[in-house]
Amino acid sequence: MSTAASDPNDLLPPDEPVHLLDPDGTYHADPDHPLDLDDGQLRELYRMMVVTRKVDREAINLQRQGQLGVYASCMGQEAAQIGSAYALAADDWIFPSYRELGAALVREVDAAGFLHLYRGTWLSDHDPYAHNFGLMSIPIGTQALHAAGFAMGAAFDDNPIVTMTYFGDGGTSEGDPHEAMTFAGVFKAPVIFFVQNNQYAISVPLERQTAAPSLAHKAIGYGIPGFRVDGNDVLATYAVTRRAVERARQGHGPAFIEAMTYRMEAHTTSDDPTRYRTQEELDEAAKTDPIARMRNYLTARDLYDQDLEDGIEEQAKATATAVRAGIYDAEHGxxxxxxxxxxxxxxxxxxxxxxxxxxxxxxxxxxxxx
Ligand SMILES: Cc1ncc(C[n+]2csc(CCOP(=O)(O)OP(=O)(O)O)c2C)c(N)n1
Structure with missing residues (x-):
């Protein structure tokens, strides 16, 4: 008896990533990806991206001052992380890599506590069970196994939660995600494999990572549907993930989402990206900035004004200050x-x-x- 999908084409991603917002903020409605967000939630997505970027910058500064040993920035990837994490229900679980500050902030994980791993103070100061948010995984892709196993366990217990794990384009070449996706496919586990394709695994560019037409195409090998989304478009990322999450919750099994994005900063503060990419490439990528795009959209919808920006800026600063206070000279265990x-x-x-x-x-x- 075969357990394969009746039509393998159903597992293949579309030719083009789903995209709802142009860089100038123009919105293109897509009947397959309707938005269920009210005005407050749209502003909330923007606010979380701005706060993430500010805290991210503060973490880089703290590393420069010798307060963190190293830090892996998520600058440029805020929409991919926040749009996807926001699509989960509070009971659902996230298993992150080391770059998911944005997803952690959606889960209201205390940013200073979270960054202690990068100081070497302790693994993290957050309780995974209080936030349904796992510890950072530094060994590439290992968290995919945690997410698949947790989802399988939940399904055995008839607990209707979904798990989501983040890993990078480089992670798709590792054995652990392969094993996780094999199990998830066979057991129809309610897990979302969310890949942030930020174009590089340290200095290794995407074209040296895979010969597949896209990363999402690889999902067919596991019997898992592959989806692609413009990861710098927070609304598209939200809508695509939401659909995959609901599908998983209804018992239709795992999904693989490839979010096309770009890492604007170095791989970590120990890396020198000028050795492998050009300023021209960076300038091009900056034109697709996820925060500017959402601001343009909110402005066009009359949902953005200076008061909103000032309030968000104030909150971002307060969060960054709290991070500094929590990290600076924190005692090592x-x-x-x-x-x-x-x-x-x-x-x-x-x-x-x-x-x-x-x-x-x-x-x-x-x-x-x-
Ligand atoms: C098992 C394992 N091998 C190697 C490394 C060293 N390493 C750290 S980050 C990285 C590249 C990861 O790239 P990618 O999966 O694309 O994620 P990104 O860092 O771009 O978010 C490597 C090889 C590691 N942490 N774990």
Missing amino acids: DPLELFEHVYDDPTGHFDHQREQLQAELAGAVDGEDL
Whole structure:
């Protein structure tokens, strides 16, 4: 007996990514992607993008001042993250990578707490169960397994939640998302694989990442429908994700969404992007900025004025200031905590590593450099 879709073409993405907003803010209604957002929610999407960008900049500044060890910016990807996270219900779960500050802010995760991982203070100061938002995953794509497993578990329990995981174009070449999508397809797990195609995996451009016609085309190999969306268009991202989420909630299984976007900043603060991309390319990408686009749309709809901008700017500044206060000179925990919560029954090798660190720390206390 075959479990394959009756028509494989149903799994293939459309030729063009779904797009509702032009860069000048002109809106094109699409009967397949109707919007169910009121004026307040439209402004809310804009507000969250502005706050995200401000906090993102603050995090880069904090790294420059030696307060964070490293930081992975999401500048340029605010619409992809906020439009998609906003399409979930509060009970649904998100399993992020390391670049999802925007999605974290939609989930009202305290930004300073979240950034502690980048300071090395602790994994994060947020309780995943209070926000239905997992910890950042640094090993590429591992969070896809968490999302697929969590969704399968929820389905076994008849719990009608949906999970969504974020990973990048580079993540699609890793084994973990492959395994996650294989399981999700077979078990029809209610999970959304949301890929932010920001064109690069560090210095590796998309054309060296895959020979597939698009990343979304890869989904057919798992029996999962692939969708494509203009990820710099917050309304399209919201509408496409919303549809996929409802589909999953109704028992129709997983979806793979490829959001076309662009990473405007370096891969992380340790990267020098001038080694692999040109200023001309950046200037071109800046013309598709997601925040300017939404502002143009709100202006055209008479939903934007200086008072709104001032209020949002004030809130963005207050959030950035709170992040600075929470991170600056925050005390580091005991490095040996690293070894807790790993094994119930630690291996000899693991114990040995712990002893080594303990000895090094004792040396440092005695005045030796680590
Ligand atoms: C398993 C694993 N291999 C390698 C790395 C090193 N690494 C960190 S980020 C990155 C590129 C990821 O690119 P992509 O998936 O496109 O996501 P983006 O960083 O662009 O959001 C790599 C190879 C890692 N963190 N984990």
